[in-house]
Structures are given as C-alpha cells and as structure tokens.
Amino acid sequence: MAVLLTKEQVADVRQKIREVAERHIARDGPHGASMRAIAAEMGWTAASLYRYYASKADLLDATRAAAYERFSDCIEAAGRSGGDLWDKSRAIGDAYADFAFREPAAYQLIFAFEQDEKDKSADLLAAQARAADLMTRYVREMVEAGLLEGEPAEIAHAYWAVLHGLVVLQMAGKLDPALPFDTLRHSAARLITRGARASGAAHAARRAPSSS
Amino acid sequence: MAVLLTKEQVADVRQKIREVAERHIARDGPHGASMRAIAAEMGWTAASLYRYYASKADLLDATRAAAYERFSDCIEAAGRSGGDLWDKSRAIGDAYADFAFREPAAYQLIFAFEQDEKDKSADLLAAQARAADLMTRYVREMVEAGLLEGEPAEIAHAYWAVLHGLVVLQMAGKLDPALPFDTLRHSAARLITRGARASGAAHAARRAPSSS
DNA sequence: TGGACGTACCGAACAGTGTTCACTATGGCA
DNA sequence: TGCCATAGTGAACACTGTTCGGTACGTCCA
Numbered sequence: 001m002a003v004l005l006t007k008e009q010v011a012d013v014r015q016k017i018r019e020v021a022e023r024h025i026a027r028d029g030p031h032g033a034s035m036r037a038i039a040a041e042m043g044w045t046a047a048s049l050y051r052y053y054a055s056k057a058d059l060l061d062a063t064r065a066a067a068y069e070r071f072s073d074c075i076e077a078a079g080r081s082g083g084d085l086w087d088k089s090r091a092i093g094d095a096y097a098d099f100a101f102r103e104p105a106a107y108q109l110i111f112a113f114e115q116d117e118k119d120k121s122a123d124l125l126a127a128q129a130r131a132a133d134l135m136t137r138y139v140r141e142m143v144e145a146g147l148l149e150g151e152p153a154e155i156a157h158a159y160w161a162v163l164h165g166l167v168v169l170q171m172a173g174k175l176d177p178a179l180p181f182d183t184l185r186h187s188a189a190r191l192i193t194r195g196a197r198a199s200g201a202a203h204a205a206r207r208a209p210s211s212s
Numbered sequence: 213m214a215v216l217l218t219k220e221q222v223a224d225v226r227q228k229i230r231e232v233a234e235r236h237i238a239r240d241g242p243h244g245a246s247m248r249a250i251a252a253e254m255g256w257t258a259a260s261l262y263r264y265y266a267s268k269a270d271l272l273d274a275t276r277a278a279a280y281e282r283f284s285d286c287i288e289a290a291g292r293s294g295g296d297l298w299d300k301s302r303a304i305g306d307a308y309a310d311f312a313f314r315e316p317a318a319y320q321l322i323f324a325f326e327q328d329e330k331d332k333s334a335d336l337l338a339a340q341a342r343a344a345d346l347m348t349r350y351v352r353e354m355v356e357a358g359l360l361e362g363e364p365a366e367i368a369h370a371y372w373a374v375l376h377g378l379v380v381l382q383m384a385g386k387l388d389p390a391l392p393f394d395t396l397r398h399s400a401a402r403l404i405t406r407g408a409r410a411s412g413a414a415h416a417a418r419r420a421p422s423s424s
Numbered sequence: 425t426g427g428a429c430g431t432a433c434c435g436a437a438c439a440g441t442g443t444t445c446a447c448t449a450t451g452g453c454a
Numbered sequence: 455t456g457c458c459a460t461a462g463t464g465a466a467c468a469c470t471g472t473t474c475g476g477t478a479c480g481t482c483c484a
Contacts, residue, residue, distance in 0.1 A: 004451080004452070004459080004460075004461095005460090005461080031243050034440085034441065034442085035441080035442060035443085036440090036441080036442090044462070044463090045462070045463055045464070046441095046442080046443085047443080047444080047445090047462075047463070047464080048461075048462050048463075050442095050443070050444080051460095051461070051462075055442080055443080056441095056442060056443090111380070150399070150403075151399070153388055153390075153391055154391065154395070154396060154399040154400070155399075155403070157378065157381070157387060157388070157391070157396050157400070158374055158378075158396070158399065158400035158403050158404075160377070160381070161373075161374050161376075161377030161378040161380075161381055161396075161400060162370055162373050162374040162377055162400070163377070164373075164377040164380065164381065165372070165373030165374055165375070165376040165377030165378075165380070166369065166370075166373040166377075168323070168373075168376065168377070168380065169369070169372070169373055169376065172323070175369060176365055176369070178365075179365055179366065179369070183366070184366060184369050184370070184373075187362070187363070187366040187367075187370065188366070188369070188370035188373060188374070188404075190407065191362075191367070191370050191403065191404045191407030191408055192370075192374075192400075192403045192404065192407060193407070194406065194407035194408075195402065195403030195404060195405070195406035195407040196403055196406075217431090217432080246469085246470065246471085247470080247471060247472085248469090248470080248471090256433075256434090257433070257434055257435075258470095258471080258472085259433075259434070259435080259472080259473080259474090260432075260433050260434075262471095262472070262473085263431095263432070263433080267471080267472080268470095268471060268472090
C-alpha cells in the first residue's frame with residue numbers, strides 16, 4: 001500500500017500521528033513517549049514516522065501547536081457567550097481553568113517552559129500569538145468601555161498570570177487543599193478587578209463584591 | 213582512592229555531584245544532562261554515581277531539593293530586611309523575581325510540574341513546605357496587622373500565583389517585550405494589594421498608589 | 425611484616441532511545 | 455506489460471540509564 005498519497009491524505013496521516021502522539025504524551029509525558037511506541041500504534045515502524053515529521057522534536061512541536069489551537073478555540077467560544085463584558089471575562093476565566101483541568105497534558109504541553117525553546121515552528125508561533133491576543137482582547141475592551149482603568153496590557157497580564165500561576169500551582173499540588181480551586185481563582189480575579197476597577201463602573205459592586 | 217569514606221566525606225561527594233549535576237541541568241536541561249557526562253566531569257564513570265544516588269531520578273530529586281532550600285534562603289533573607297511590612301513584602305517579591313532570573317535553571321527545577329511527581333523524597337517535600345510557609349507568612353502578618361483585609365491564604369495564593377505566573381510567562385517569552393518585567397510585577401502586586409487593602413491602612417496610599 | 429577483607433571505582437554489557445539509510449514491494453502511469 | 459516513484463521496512467549507529475562482575479587499594483588483624 002504505497003502510492004502517491006494525496007495532499008489531503010498526507011494531512012490526515014499527520015493529524016492521526018499527532019493524535020496518537022498526544023495520547024502517549026498524556027500517559028507518559030513528552031519525554032516518555034517514544035517514536036517506536038507511537039509508530040507501533042499506527043501499525044508501523046519508527047522509521048516511517050520520519051516521512052511525516054523530521055524529528056521527534058518536530059512532532060512534539062506540531063502536537064503542541066495543535067493543542068494550542070484547541071485551547072484558543074475554547075477561549076474564543078467562551079468569549080462569544082452571552083452577557084455583558086463582566087460575564088464574558090468570567091466565562092473566559094472558567095473556560096481557561098476548565099481546559100487546563102480537562103486536558104492537563106495539553107495544557108502542560110502548551111505552557112511547559114523548556115530550555116530548548118529556541119527554534120519554534122511558525123505554526124507554533126502563530127498559535128501562541130493567537131492565544132495571547134485572545135487573552136488580552138477582552139481586558140482591552142473592558143478598559144475601553146470604562147469598566148476597568150489602568151494600562152490594559154498590564155491588567156491583562158496580571159489576570160493571565162494569576163490564572164496560569166494558580167493552575168500550575170494546583171497541578172503541582174502546591175495549593176492548600178482546604179481551599180477549593182475555584183474559590184482561589186475567583187478571589188484572585190476579584191482582587192485584580194477591584195484593584196483595576198474604574199471608580200464609576202456601574203457593575204463593579206455587583207460583579208466584584210468586597211472580598212471576605 | 214578507595215577506603216572507608218567518612219559520613220562527612222560521603223556528604224561532600226554527594227554535594228559535589230549535585231553541583232556538577234545542576235551545572236549540566238542548567239546547560240542541557242534535566243533530560244539533556246546525562247549520568248555519563250556528570251560522572252566524566254567528576255573524573256569518574258557513570259556507574260560510580262550509583263554508589264551515591266540510586267538513580268538519575270534520585271539525583272534530580274536531590275538537586276531539586278537543594279535548589280529549593282537555596283530559594284527559600286533568599287526569600288527568608290529578604291524577609292529579614294529592614295523596614296515595615298510593606299517594605300518586607302516588596303523585598304520578598306524582589307527576591308523572588310531576582311532568584312528566578314538569576315538562577316533560571318534552579319527556578320525551573322523547583323517549579324517544573326512534571327507528570328511523574330508521584331514519589332517525591334522527604335527532603336523535597338520538606339523543602340516545598342518550607343517555601344510555601346515562607347511565601348504565606350508575611351501576608352498573614354500583614355492581614356493580622358490590619359494592613360490588608362480578606363482571607364490571608366487567598367491573598368497569599370493570589371500574590372504568589374501572579375508572581376509565578378509572570379515569571380513563567382516571561383521565561384517562555386510570552387510577555388509583551390515592550391513591557392518591562394518589573395513594571396508588570398509591580399502593577400500586578402499593586403492590583404492585588406489595592407484589591408485587598410484595608411480601608412484604613414495608613415500606608416496604603418503611599419505604598420500602593422493609584423495605578424496608571 | 426604479611427595476609428585478609430571490604431570498599432571505591434571501572435569496564436563491559438543490556439535494553440531502550442532517536443535517527444539514518446539501503447532496501448523492498450506495490451500500485452499508478454505510459 | 456514494464457517502468458518507476460514511493461510508502462514503509464529492518465538493520466544499524468550512537469546515545470541513554472542501569473546492572474553486574476571484577477579490580478585495586480587502604481585498613482585492620484594476626
């Protein structure tokens with residue numbers, strides 16, 4: 001069985017490989033997943049994979065970019081949910097945490113910071129840019145709408161950072177087990193929103209009540 | 213060269229191994245560092261290392277615990293600095309970020325969240341507990357002193373999370389290059405402190421002025 | 425002084441890894 | 455029908471962590 005795969009077939013095979021790879025990565029970690037095992041599940045030999053991905057690093061990179069896109073899809077969908085900007089920002093936070101705990105392997109793949117991050121593929125860079133834009137867009141809108149005040153980029157980064165930080169700490173088991181994750185998440189978001197809330201924001205009192 | 217090393221000599225050798233290992237980890241990553249290379253720098257063969265550490269995982273674990281202690285030392289030293297509680301909390305934040313960027317490999321070793329984190333050594337667990345306690349103590353003190361209001365654990369977690377999140381995002385190159393890291397860090401801290409500031413706190417206006 | 429003993433370390437080996445390369449067999453095209 | 459490009463093979467290379475038998479040497483005891 002070996003003749004002239006069409007472009008679409010090649011794309012399908014590459015996607016199938018990524019799916020298998022992602023399953024192995026979820027189970028054994030990026031380092032634990034082996035080309036031979038992935039190939040075996042495809043009914044292949046390891047060498048065959050190299051026809052579709054130049055190296056294991058390449059495959060990881062592509063799998064990572066795919067996970068990134070899936071992540072961005074979730075965030076984007078949450079941003080399309082109904083309600084005002086406060087609702088949207090909360091929905092985005094929920095979507096973020098949901099994705100992280102629903103697909104921890106994908107989340108780790110996305111945000112794992114490694115030593116050898118020098119040469120990232122164009123796809124990966126694009127996926128990262130999209131996610132970064134999504135995560136800051138709604139804060140920008142809220143500042144423009146006068147709901148928050150301050151430098152949008154700074155507020156967005158703080159909000160994003162606290163989300164990511166909490167998720168990472170939770171996954172590493174470094175959070176107080178007595179405190180439910182959502183409680184921490186909401187109180188952190190409340191702290192930042194309170195800090196950045198525009199004095200006259202109509203919804204401020206309702207959406208971001210005093211912490212206690 | 214082979215007779216009855218004393219307990220102290222063994223401890224020295226183990227420390228020397230950790231130092232070499234940490235250098236290799238900093239250069240090549242935990243996965244890239246090889247037992248053979250580490251042993252070679254000791255003037256040894258890989259097999260000899262197994263007299264001092266049962267496995268590479270063990271060695272990584274010990275190196276990680278050592279890095280943890282060094283990190284905690286920095287935080288603790290910052291906490292002993294002069295000034296009031298506001299000064300101390302700022303000094304701790306500075307010490308945190310300083311350590312992260314001065315010893316990125318150690319920081320990554322400390323906070324890297326891996327799949328196979330099931331069996332951590334007692335030393336590592338103790339080191340983690342110490343760091344966690346240090347990071348929350350000063351927030352507790354500030355709440356008790358009436359400078360901040362809210363649930364101390366929640367505020368501390370938010371503060372810690374935003375710090376870690378920013379560091380990680382910065383290291384991964386995901387922060388806007390136009391925004392200096394310290395600016396982000398201070399504004400994030402300011403947001404949280406503003407959010408949690410007790411209404412009547414004397415220093416609030418001075419230490420945490422309006423963002424803009 | 426001389427032997428025995430235990431230990432610090434070595435060298436070779438094993439199974440596994442990513443990767444390469446010569447090769448085969450198989451379907452489409454002329 | 456025969457050619458040829460190609461999808462996939464299998465063996466090999468260099469590397470990894472790890473194990474195990476062996477070796478040489480300092481110390482202790484006779």
